[in-house]
Amino acid sequence: MKSILDHANERIYGVMAVNSINIEMVRAVITAAEEERSPIIVQMGPGQIAKHAHLDEIVPVVRELANKATVPVAYNLDHGSKLEDEIRAIQAGFTNVMIDASSLPLEENIKETSTVVSLAHPMGISVEAELGHVGQAADGDGRTDDMYTDVAQAREFVDRTKVDALAVAIGTAHGNYPKGYVPILDFNRLAELKDELQMPLVLHGGSGSGEENLRKAVAGGINKINVCTDAFHAAKDAMTDLLADDPKADFMALQIAAEAGVKKFVKDYIHIIGSNDQYVYGGAYSDSKEWALQGCDTAVPHPSF
Ligand code: 13P
Numbered sequence: 001m002k003s004i005l006d007h008a009n010e011r012i013y014g015v016m017a018v019n020s021i022n023i024e025m026v027r028a029v030i031t032a033a034e035e036e037r038s039p040i041i042v043q044m045g046p047g048q049i050a051k052h053a054h055l056d057e058i059v060p061v062v063r064e065l066a067n068k069a070t071v072p073v074a075y076n077l078d079h080g081s082k083l084e085d086e087i088r089a090i091q092a093g094f095t096n097v098m099i100d101a102s103s104l105p106l107e108e109n110i111k112e113t114s115t116v117v118s119l120a121h122p123m124g125i126s127v128e129a130e131l132g133h134v135g136q137a138a139d140g141d142g143r144t145d146d147m148y149t150d151v152a153q154a155r156e157f158v159d160r161t162k163v164d165a166l167a168v169a170i171g172t173a174h175g176n177y178p179k180g181y182v183p184i185l186d187f188n189r190l191a192e193l194k195d196e197l198q199m200p201l202v203l204h205g206g207s208g209s210g211e212e213n214l215r216k217a218v219a220g221g222i223n224k225i226n227v228c229t230d231a232f233h234a235a236k237d238a239m240t241d242l243l244a245d246d247p248k249a250d251f252m253a254l255q256i257a258a259e260a261g262v263k264k265f266v267k268d269y270i271h272i273i274g275s276n277d278q279y280v281y282g283g284a285y286s287d288s289k290e291w292a293l294q295g296c297d298t299a300v301p302h303p304s305f
Contacts, residue, residue, distance in 0.1 A: 001074035001096035001224075002126035002164045004039045005200035007278070008223040014214070014273030016206075017041035017076055018266060019228035021053045023061050024259040025235065030065050030073055032266035038275040040266075041096075041224065042066070043076035046085045059092045071279050076128070078226065086116050090125055098167070102130035106153060113161040121162070128224075131157045132169030134204040137177045151192045158197055165200040165224060168193055170217075172205035175229050182210040187220055194221030202226065207233075211272055218273050225273055234265035 008015050016033075020026045020042050033040035042062055044053045066073035077089035077097040089097050097120055101112040113129040120127050132149030149168040158166060170193075171185040183205075194201060200223040206214070207230035214225065238261025239254045249257075270276050 001041060001076055001128075004041065004072055004074050005126075005165050005223050007039070008275070009198075009200045009221075011278065012219065012221075013275050013278060014203075014218040014222055014225050015039050015041055015275050016266060016269055016273065017043045017074075017078070017202075017224050017226045018231050018262075019043055019045065019048060019078060019226070020062075020231075021048050022058075024255050025231070025262055026058075026062055026065055028259045028262035029231075029266050030069050030071075032263045032270065033071050033073070033275075034069055036267055036270045036276040037071060037279050038270045038277070039072045039074075039279055040275075041074045041076050043078040043098075043226070045078040046080060046082070048078075049085075055088065055092050063093060078228075080116075083112075083115065086119065090120055090123055094125065096126045096128060096164075098128040098130070100130050100167075102133045102167075102169075106131075106157070110157060110160050113157075113163060117162050126164035127161075128165040128167060128202055129157070129161060129163045130167035130169075130202075130204070134167065134169045135173050137173040137175040137205065137208070148186060148189060149193060151189070151196050154193055155196050158199065165202050166193075166197065167202040167204050167226075170203070172203055172209055174205045175207070177208045182208070183213065185209075185213050185217060187216055190217065190220040190222070200224060206230070206269075214272050225269075227269065230269075231262055231265060234261045235259075237261060 004015055018029045020029050021044060026042055029040060029042055049055055062075050074095045077094050079100045080086045080097055081100050086097050086099060097116060099113050099116040101109040117127045131154055133147040147169050170190050171183050201221050202224040203217055203222045204226045206225040206227035235258040238257040242249045242254060242257040
């Protein structure tokens with residue numbers, strides 16, 4: 001994931017990281033990215049893995065689709081918090097792991113994150129961590145100012161942990177906001193964080209954040225945007241619409257509709273955050289796993305498996 005996000009950081013655009021829990025979602029997300037010539041990140045969290053996307057079944061699916069893809073695909077463990085989950089993901093072939101110790105005091109967050117970095121980096125796997133805390137929209141959007149990322153702490157955190165990407169709390173929250181509510185983001189804080197850190201920054205809670213907020217966040221230095229709730233809605237809405245049109249629609253038709261719904265949603269989102277046309281690729285999948293980066297002289301290693 002590091003090479004994807006470093007490029008996005010250098011070129012000032014955002015890359016979608018979509019929580020994808022089955023083959024239809026993984027395929028929708030990757031084919032959307034291919035059609036938009038965009039890098040993409042497939043991710044799943046420990047809860048999603050435990051409930052549905054069992055690693056022994058889903059990893060071969062992601063691996064197959066990522067390796068066939070004509071764009072770089074990274075595979076991220078989202079919100080890992082236990083060491084055993086991190087190790088399992090590293091062993092399974094994820095290309096990035098997130099360690100979320102953001103609910104812990106600073107020193108403990110640094111300690112846990114550093115441990116994960118020490119395990120992941122020697123394997124060529126990058127690490128995302130979170131400082132400040134992105135709450136749940138269901139908890140009245142979960143925000144208080146002291147949960148926002150502090151700039152001086154962020155400097156210390158990155159220096160001591162050596163993380164590759166940092167999730168920052170600037171006003172978004174996970175899940176569904178109350179109807180009609182659009183979060184107010186702290187763009188001044190984002191500007192200070194970017195100015196200080198000069199590294200890939202991550203926005204969690206990419207659903208319902210509003211187009212204008214997303215565009216401004218990307219312009220202000222956000223390079224990875226996590227999206228789960230709205231991608232799930234896109235799948236569900238497509239199935240609901242199909243059933244309304246044709247109550248006899250069978251299970252396969254519903255799966256096909258869900259996949260198409262997610263794909264359209266991802267393609268549209270990619271345009272908002274500007275990752276479309278960031279990757280050009282000069283031929284069929286190459287064994288050398290080298291990819292041409294538009295506008296760059298040097299190819300970077302394929303960040304997929
Ligand atoms: P949303 O469900 O609000 O899109 O948040 C997703 C997320 O941040 C996953 O880490």
